[in-house]
Amino acid sequence: MKPAAQHSKYLSVGKKLFLSYLILLLIPVLAIGYYAYTSSVRSGEEQTSAAVSGTLSQIHDNIAYRMEDIKHISDELYLDQTMQNNLSKYEEGYYSYENMSRYLQPKLTNMLSSMVSNVWLDIYTDNPTVPEVFFARGSEVDPLSAGRDFEIMHMDRLRMLEWYKQLDFPQEIYGQTFVWQQVDNDARFGNISLMRRLINFDEGSKPFGFMRIVTKISDLLQAVDYRKMTDKSVLVVSDWDGNTLFTSAPSTLEATWDSKAAGDEYFVITKPVAGLNWKLSAYIPRSYLKENAVSVRNVYIMMCIMVVAVLILISALFSRYFIRKMTKIIAAIDSFREGDFSKRIHFKSRDEFAQIGDAFNNMGRNMEEMIQNLYVANLQKKEAELEFLQAQINPHFLYNTLSSISRLAKFGQNDKLQKTVFGLAKFYRLSLNDGRILTSITNEVEHCKVYTELQQAKYENRLRVYYEIDPEVLSYTTVKLILQPFIENTLKHAWYGDQINIRITAQKEEQHIAFRIIDDGVGIRPDLLEQIMNPRGVQVGCGIRNVDSRIKLQFGDAYGVSLYSRPGIGTSVTIRIPFYQDPAIMLGA
Structure with a gap:
């Protein structure tokens, strides 16, 4: 007697067992692998963000140090009683000249010499008896082009300047009021100015003058080591209006660098600069993060492949162990189908298969x-x-x-x-x-x-x-x-x-x-x-x-x-x- 025809889509029990074991083992492995991969990628992004944030903090501290050095000069001028008296006290010509030559000029020269940054100092006073010291230069000349120096001029000259007329200076608070801002031709030459009032404390904190310390923005950023970030990252210093003051982008990219458009391709971390209308922005290429993620992913894929190979082997062994017993039963059933009732099944184990074998043997004997x-x-x-x-x-x-x-x-x-x-x-x-x-x-x-x-x-x-x-x-x-x-x-x-x-x-x-x-x-x-x-x-x-x-x-x-x-x-x-x-x-x- 021929065995019954099998269905064309027949799937053996051995394959079902193999697939069942494989699926049951693969689901937790893949779930754990996916969780580990996403966690590592997230951890990598967090570590990169923390490292870059730390670098930005160091850069910010370096900029603050340069700014503090300049502010320290302004504090000396702001708090120096002798200088206040010399600039605000009315003296006749000889005495004013003697004060200027013996005290003011040496004092200012020594102060500027001790500066870390290259600066230019302008002092304006309401005292008309103070002799003026200035250079006949036009607005087309960068004041810092001549090196460190100073000028002493009367306030009337300052009040005539448009930038001063438009300057919205805050109300005076003792020892705290100063402004960092680009005025006059600062933006043109890449400069920035620290400006403060001069106060005569003997006359009830009455303002008698004005000081302006000009420095290069590049000098403030001179200590910025953007290389502490990733090799492919870009540091951008800009104001809050979006004007770029400095970028570490390569010269080949600097002309076409667009911070706003770059945000689509870069992971951006921003930190404001205290005392300035500036912000530090670190642009980390998303491709760099993806490279790290890809390397992590490849490691996990290799691990998963190895684990899957081991699981396939284990599943094959388990399914083979059970299918061998089922094959014996199927062979005996085929013999019964062909009319041979002498076939018997023997299992060494004492499990359900052994019980099936004993029941099958008893059935065969009874049928025979x-x-x-x-x-x-x-x-x-x-x-x-x-x-x-x-x-x-x-x-x-x-x-x-x-x-x-x-x-x-x-x-x-x-x-x-x-x-x-x-x-x-x-x-x-x-x-x-x-x-x-x-x-x-x-x-x-x-x-x-x-x-x-x-x-x-x-x-x-x-x-x-x-x-x-x-x-x-x-x-x-x-x-x-x-x-x-x-x-x-x-x-x-x-x-x-x-x-x-x-x-x-x-x-x-x-x-x-x-x-x-x-x-x-x-x-x-x-x-x-x-x-x-x-x-x-x-x-x-x-x-x-x-x-x-x-x-x-x-x-x-x-x-x-x-x-x-x-x-x-x-x-x-x-x-x-x-x-x-x-x-x-x-x-x-």
Whole structure:
């Protein structure tokens, strides 16, 4: 028996187990890997942000140090009482000149010399007796181009300047009021100015002048070490209006650098500069962060690949461990399907598979016993039916034959008498067949011939029998007593007039041997023929069913008896058996 066809999308249990183990193991691994990866990337960004923020704080402190140095000079001027007196006290020409040459100029020169940054100092006073010290330079000249120096001028000159008129200076708070701002031509030359009022504390903190200390923005940023940030980062110093004062972008990029547009491609960290309208902005390339993330990702991918490979191996081992046991069960089931109930399953482990194996083995033994018992019971049943059939045939046949013998003896036909007695003995010898179910086709045909010869003793010329036996079929084996019952039925039920003809053939066909018993008798009605061939119908034609059942029991359902009949024309019986040779039968023959 062939196994049932499998579905085209069949997925074995082994693959299902493998996929189940793999999925159950991969989900937590991938989840942990993804969490670790995102955490590391976030941690990397946080570390980079912290490092850059620290660098910006250092840069801010360096700028604040330069600014504090300049503010310290302004504090000395702001708090120096002697200088205040010299600048605000009205003196005659000689005394004013002497104060200027002996105190003010040396004082200012020493102060500027001690400065870290390069500065220019402008002092304005309301005292008209103070001699002015200034350089005749126009607005087109950078005041810091001549180096560190100072000018002392009257306030009238300052009040005439447009930038001073527009200057919104805050209300004076002692020691705290000063302004960092780009005024006049500072922006043009890259300068910035610290501006403070000069106060005369002897006259009730009355302002008497103004100071302006000019320095280069680049000097304030001179100590800025932007290289402490990442190599590819850009430092930008700008005011809050968006005007760029300084950038560390390479010269090839400086002309096209756009801080606003760069925010799309850069991670920006900003820190305001106290005391100035400035902010420090660090632009970290997102590609740099991605490079670090990619390296981290590659490490995790490699780790995940290694873990997945190990998990695949573990899943394969586990699924193989279980599928080997299931394969044994499937092999045993396939053997059962093919009719072999001797297959047994044995497992060394004491688990559910072992219980399944024990239950399967018990089922196999029980089925084997049931089938054997059923086969023996059917065989015994068929043998009993055969014996019953023979018991039905033999007394009637024996009675008729003995009547024929008596008639022959009465008329003194000794030759026919002797021949009939000899045929009767031969008939019973072939019928008994030493108690065996199978016999050779030679014996079966001979048994049929003896039977018809004995019947001709009764019917004489009214019965004509013709044989067409292929010699090649005589070497095969058949179930005994399969031809005689049909000849007997013909003689009982098929007479159509005073004479009947019977033709008996045996020949080899493609896949079997076919016997045919053909008569020209009365035929069988269709309804009666259907009842005869229906095993569940009315018990009609027991002899025919008996022969068909014995052949099927011995050789299988592909073989047996078939009938074809037409009323008034005759009946044709076909008996099919396989090409089978029993060595014991053939040796006995």
